[in-house]
Amino acid sequence: MIALPYSLVLAVKSLLKEKWINLLSVLTIASGLLIISIAVFGVVNITAATHQLPEKFSMIVYLDDSLQKKDIDGVINSLKKNNSVHSVKYISKEEALEEMKGLLKDSDYVFEGLDDNPLPDSLELKLREESVGPETVKKLARETLGIEGVREVDYGEKFLAMLHGVKAGLQTVGLVLIVMLSVGIVFVCYSTVKILFYRRTEEIETYKLLGATRSFIRLPFLIEGAFLGAAGGIISLLGILSFNYLVLLRLSLSMPLLRKILFPTDLFLLLPIAGLLLGITGAAIALGRIRY
Amino acid sequence: MIHFRNVTKDYDTQTALRDFTLSVEKGEMLFVTGPSGSGKTTMLKLIYSAERPDKGTIEIAGWETDGLRASSIPFLRRNIGVVFQDFRLLDNKNVFENIAIALRIRGIGEREVKGKVYETLKMVGLRHKADAYPRTLSGGEQQRVVVARAIIPDPTILLADEPTGNLDANSAEGIMRIFKNVNAKGTTVLVATHNKELFRNSGRRVVKLDMGNLVGVETA
Numbered sequence: 300m301i302a303l304p305y306s307l308v309l310a311v312k313s314l315l316k317e318k319w320i321n322l323l324s325v326l327t328i329a330s331g332l333l334i335i336s337i338a339v340f341g342v343v344n345i346t347a348a349t350h351q352l353p354e355k356f357s358m359i360v361y362l363d364d365s366l367q368k369k370d371i372d373g374v375i376n377s378l379k380k381n382n383s384v385h386s387v388k389y390i391s392k393e394e395a396l397e398e399m400k401g402l403l404k405d406s407d408y409v410f411e412g413l414d415d416n417p418l419p420d421s422l423e424l425k426l427r428e429e430s431v432g433p434e435t436v437k438k439l440a441r442e443t444l445g446i447e448g449v450r451e452v453d454y455g456e457k458f459l460a461m462l463h464g465v466k467a468g469l470q471t472v473g474l475v476l477i478v479m480l481s482v483g484i485v486f487v488c489y490s491t492v493k494i495l496f497y498r499r500t501e502e503i504e505t506y507k508l509l510g511a512t513r514s515f516i517r518l519p520f521l522i523e524g525a526f527l528g529a530a531g532g533i534i535s536l537l538g539i540l541s542f543n544y545l546v547l548l549r550l551s552l553s554m555p556l557l558r559k560i561l562f563p564t565d566l567f568l569l570l571p572i573a574g575l576l577l578g579i580t581g582a583a584i585a586l587g588r589i590r591y
Numbered sequence: 592m593i594h595f596r597n598v599t600k601d602y603d604t605q606t607a608l609r610d611f612t613l614s615v616e617k618g619e620m621l622f623v624t625g626p627s628g629s630g631k632t633t634m635l636k637l638i639y640s641a642e643r644p645d646k647g648t649i650e651i652a653g654w655e656t657d658g659l660r661a662s663s664i665p666f667l668r669r670n671i672g673v674v675f676q677d678f679r680l681l682d683n684k685n686v687f688e689n690i691a692i693a694l695r696i697r698g699i700g701e702r703e704v705k706g707k708v709y710e711t712l713k714m715v716g717l718r719h720k721a722d723a724y725p726r727t728l729s730g731g732e733q734q735r736v737v738v739a740r741a742i743i744p745d746p747t748i749l750l751a752d753e754p755t756g757n758l759d760a761n762s763a764e765g766i767m768r769i770f771k772n773v774n775a776k777g778t779t780v781l782v783a784t785h786n787k788e789l790f791r792n793s794g795r796r797v798v799k800l801d802m803g804n805l806v807g808v809e810t811a
Contacts, residue, residue: 505679507665509692510671591661591664
């Protein structure tokens with residue numbers, strides 16, 4: 300039978316006795332978890348930003364000048380049949396010119412001397428959420444160009460590819476960072492518990508000779524590892540909450556754009572538990588197999 | 592209670608115990624004697640499974656140590672109280688804690704631990720030293736703490752390795768008195784010693800070892 304309270308007493312005594320090495324470990328773990336939190340924060344916001352992309356994304360299809368109303372309807376019907384297309388909006392050349400004039404109202408000299416409207420009729424395509432990706436959009440553009448009466452397709456190909464590249468890249472970097480730092484935290488706990496274990500080798504040998512089980516020997520060290528990890532987690536949680544309060548919330552008062560940034564509090568509340576689990580893992584590896 | 596059957600134990604080039612056969616009955620008090628290096632300590636270590644035999648079998652309190660799983664060793668050891676030659680006291684714990692640990696590893700509750708430790712301290716005459724640390728105690732006092740730790744869980748077997756090694760005659764007599772009392776309550780006691788005064792005219796069996804060989808068993 301394991302006496303948990305006594306193991307707890309042993310763990311607390313050891314934590315206090317070796318307070319400096321333990322403090323150093325806690326701060327190292329806290330720093331690692333804080334960097335992980337920042338990486339998670341970045342990944343969450345990038346993912347959220349790219350999720351909003353389908354709403355903003357549109358493809359402009361420019362039509363030949365010679366098309367009649369029924370030809371334009373034919374093009375619209377062809378496009379609507381495509382599974383990637385969510386909606387099609389017709390923009391006449393007159394509406395396009397008005398819109399452009401609205402956009403360039405401070406530079407209206409651009410339009411001086413223009414007798415004819417040089418802009419073509421066009422269609423604005425909104426795509427289904429799952430279709431907004433470099434490959435599907437490229438395929439759709441190719442198919443659209445094949446429709447009779449379509450002159451040109453514009454959808455910001457390079458921008459879309461770059462955005463998806465950046466998203467995938469940052470997610471990979473974030474994931475690698477999270478994995479590497481998690482391994483680092485396990486290693487810190489491993490090293491600390493290993494040192495504490497070696498310092499008490501004589502004591503542990505005596506316990507074994509007196510009839511102590513492996514659980515009795517292990518439990519105080521696992522509690523120490525759990526404490527180191529959880530304490531690091533709590534400090535990193537306080538750090539990331541302070542960052543939210545002192546930086547994001549305060550700055551958003553003067554910079555409304557910052558209000559769009561997501562702060563996943565629910566996710567960060569798991570930091571002490573993540574620290575605790577990483578701490579126990581490090582301690583368990585450090586203890587290894589206790590031999591008799 | 593303890594049965595050695597043709598046990599041999601080698602250390603590198605030296606044989607510590609050779610083809611050793613011996614049975615110790617339940618409730619017996621037995622002395623093991625011989626010069627340094629004769630195999631006394633090895634014999635005791637084989638009993639509490641700190642060493643494993645190279646040949647032969649050992650049965651301790653119904654446990655066959657041959658093929659004994661590592662996870663069972665603590666439970667075998669809980670039948671045995673050991674007075675180690677090098678004391679093995681924990682310098683960072685006071686006398687109370689040093690003795691209490693023998694009960695705590697068995698998962699005994701704090702209230703019972705407290706009561707039994709003070710009772711045992713009284714038995715060995717160290718009630719007033721409960722808060723002292725081992726380093727501040729004399730050799731005789733340290734020895735009594737080790738004895739208290741060994742007997743407190745009421746073991747079936749008590750092993751003592753040179754328990755009076757550096758003690759004066761009075762202290763040695765005090766230690767032996769405790770062993771006799773423990774034995775009188777039914778505990779099997781094995782005392783390894785090269786001090787013949789401890790067993791002279793005791794009427795107990797004495798096992799003589801030399802260079803790892805059993806050279807005789809006689810009644811003192």
